[in-house]
Ligand SMILES: [Zn+2]
């Protein structure tokens with residue numbers, strides 16, 4: 001006879017953890033009990049006759065964990081043998097040791113979906129909001145912790161008698177003590193309206209399916225916000241949506257009912273299939289299949305489409321009534337401002353964009369955008385960290401001495417808070433240069449401070465004086481009497497990927513659009529050496545003038561003229577650049593003055609993209625570089641970048657392009673990007689690194705990353721995984737910075 005006491009902390013309450021423990025204990029003939037300790041801890045006592053059964057209990061504990069549960073820490077100690085006759089679920093204690101982690105929103109599970117599709121299930125057949133302990137919305141409906149029904153927007157839907165019975169039945173592993181459950185008797189309801197608020201009678205789901213197939217634009221209330229759905233085979237409605245949303249080029253995501261459906265339109269690798277089917281259900285950027293019947297207008301100029309699978313009962317029921325079981329599902333927002341989460345916003349902001357709205361009456365407490373991932377050179381790279389991942393915390397290998405706020409950067413931004421060894425990045429927030437989005441950043445930083453009862457002592461921001469997020473940081477530092485610290489953009493990128501891997505010193509390649517440099521110039525192609533908070537910029541892309549600053553990011557042709565001015569006269573430049581003579585004269589004049597300089601990778605790629613005629617106008621962030629990557633294919637040609645002092649000479653690429661302009665543009669594009677990666681890693685290797693970290697928005701570029709990985713001479717190349725490589729991951733690096741500040 002042996003007895004153990006086990007304390008487990010993590011996401012273990014309200015997610016079916018106790019009935020799960022109950023079941024595996026009983027199955028292995030163990031006696032004892034399980035109970036919540038309050039906060040995020042569960043106490044288990046097991047008493048068993050032989051080691052085998054106890055061993056089996058532990059192996060089942062690890063291998064069959066409920067999908068939404070997460071074990072952070074486990075303490076096992078041998079304990080006194082008590083004479084217990086059975087295994088019991090005891091009522092909760094209230095000793096709080098560990099702060100509770102907020103569970104993320106997960107996709108509907110297979111068991112819940114089965115109920116929705118089972119005609120004999122009286123309460124849940126065709127029920128759009130079905131969920132259990134293992135699945136469904138959590139963070140998006142949560143006002144505050146602990147995750148109890150009365151702290152969520154499900155409090156508006158008191159359990160019916162049958163749901164109550166399920167809730168109190170410990171043998172009901174999926175619904176015992178499950179906070180978010182409901183059924184068609186007691187749960188939320190759907191209703192369909194025109195955008196002007198006229199109710200439409202009938203089954204809202206089948207009517208919505210019909211409206212989509214008839215070429216209408218329909219907003220659909222989901223988990224963390226509204227989507228806009230349109231038929232992906234109908235060019236006319238896609239053009240209409242682009243005009244109305246003022247998004248002429250930006251890609252739209254596609255939601256399918258199964259991987260099989262998605263495979264008709266895209267190549268899906270094993271890793272990508274795993275990601276598509278994971279309970280986080282991210283949008284995964286997948287290589288398009290040639291000649292697929294889906295509209296070419298969904299992602300013009302790109303070789304990938306974003307696909308995801310249904311993640312609620314509503315999605316499934318809706319897709320199932322569409323002929324091809326797939327729909328465009330793009331975020332329901334007006335260009336540049338946050339996605340709508342309530343009816344009022346829809347009527348105000350989406351009037352003029354959508355024709356109909358499928359509402360439900362459960363409140364969305366927290367906005368959460370869909371997450372976006374891609375696989376690049378076998379690495380899973382996050383582009384946007386939202387639903388499914390946020391707001392789980394990331395553990396550091398070091399402790400932070402004081403609670404800290406990080407406000408990130410500016411575009412595609414997310415903030416974070418940190419305390420002890422934990423960082424909680426906010427969900428994806430958006431471009432905080434817009435006031436609505438900036439307000440959201442503040443709202444969610446305060447939400448998490450409040451949830452975790454923290455008073456920040458340090459506020460960390462970027463160094464860019466023009467960022468609105470820096471102004472917010474200044475305000476917050478005054479509000480909390482906290483110290484404001486500004487961390488250089490690319491160093492924060494380096495620290496972000498370092499923190500994920502517990503690395504405290506090393507060499508990082510950080511490549512992106514623009515970040516404010518320590519010398520006041522616009523950095524963006526940097527090789528950085530660091531040790532704790534000490535860092536030095538060892539190499540960078542050649543400085544080129546950057547007159548007018550941000551205007552150049554909008555006009556790839558301007559960047560091309562600037563690069564060409566290094567090797568050609570302005571008369572010669574006019575042959576390669578699609579700018580009128582007046583604009584060229586302005587640039588020529590500007591270049592005679594002393595200007596800001598830039599080492600940006602993004603602007604270099606923009607200029608290449610313009611030279612090759614791939615993209616001459618930017619309509620969304622990163623467009624010229626993203627399209628350049630999509631355009632590139634084929635052979636690696638004979639070209640190398642040179643290193644001069646601490647600069648990788650980029651103007652040489654344009655000399656080479658001009659000499660080789662009759663060759664296939666796709667080979668030229670491929671070669672430039674690959675060799676840029678090679679040049680970056682070769683310079684990094686001069687610093688004799690043990691490992692090379694790679695971060696920044698341009699590091700998701702498959703070709704550049706390939707150039708880095710294939711030329712690292714066996715040195716391990718580490719890329720970000722838990723947060724975006726781009727500016728959405730900056731806040732994590734900023735928080736990590738604070739861990740090096742002594743108390
Ligand atoms: Zn479920």
Ligand SMILES: [Zn+2]
Nearest residue numbers: 160163183186
């Ligand atoms: Zn019910």
